[in-house]
């Protein structure tokens with residue numbers, strides 16, 4: 001099946017009892033056994049649920065993977081993945097990962113004696129330099145949140161193979177519509193399904209997809225043991241949302257390019273970062289390994305903090321919100337919002353400047369998005 005068909009149909013069959021065209025919502029905790037030791041494949045929803053199982057099969061088929069394990073959030077999927085490690089292990093991680101990931105690694109997992117080194121993974125020689133004897137995992141986010149750095153997934157596969165590392169890719173910004181990390185040799189792909197995959201700001205969820213049976217079994221064990229599982233309703237909503245993933249991503253990509261080009265020509269904007277612009281430092285790698293550049297743009301205003309605040313307070317259509325990857329255009333000012341608690345020195349060292357703005361371009365008419373930004377930029 002081609003991708004546009006997969007997102008609508010993969011692993012979805014008419015319901016056996018009623019013929020319902022979409023999977024039923026099994027909102028249930030437990031299942032009645034026929035007799036001792038004989039069930040219909042389900043005993044307790046923490047371990048497995050029919051709606052969740054269809055979603056896991058559907059999303060893994062869309063990603064081109066064999067196995068999917070769903071979690072209550074992207075962060076729960078990420079935390080579960082680190083349960084493959086043991087005390088003393090070292091992880092090499094992209095330096096511009098989503099702040100919630102580094103917060104979890106630095107503030108929680110270091111208590112369990114896991115070690116982390118952050119490095120610019122868009123620069124493969126630098127990655128090789130920081131690998132130690134106890135390095136067990138290579139953690140890549142591409143494109144990164146919020147600076148949209150792109151990592152060459154083939155180059156990372158070689159490094160992971162050579163050093164026998166578990167190779168994880170957080171592909172939330174790209175989605176399987178634009179990038180298939182398993183085809184580049186990744187062991188695990190993670191998505192915050194909160195974002196593009198469900199697509200409508202309607203839920204929080206996460207999924208981990210792999211072709212490796214050993215990893216799948218370990219993750220199923222973590223899922224049923226710890227129980228950070230999504231509700232059946234959220235799985236059902238995700239199954240509806242993902243059907244339009246392909247259509248939505250085409251629009252996000254088209255409008256992302258149009259809005260990025262508009263911003264690039266605006267006198268109040270110092271710099272625009274969008275993988276689809278020739279000025280992006282990894283534009284060529286993005287063009288090679290992705291089939292589109294997604295809808296995320298970072299740009300820097302000339303006037304710093306006060307310019308950022310003015311822009312945020314004057315947009316009308318763009319929603320001032322911390323999330324991304326949904327049908328509505330959302331705008332964030334990291335210095336006063338997502339990264340307000342990060343000490344200024346550290347924030348600036350990470351490239352998160354005072355005037356940095358992150359824009360998640362939605363599927364509205366791009367003229368309306370541009371007109372809104374235009375009128376708000378006039379007031380900056």
Ligand SMILES: Cc1ncc(COP(=O)(O)O)c(C=O)c1O
Nearest residue numbers: 073074075098145172192194205
């Ligand atoms: C790249 C990336 N990964 C993971 C997460 C965490 O996902 P969730 O908010 O669903 O826990 C986010 C959230 O913004 C993200 O941007």
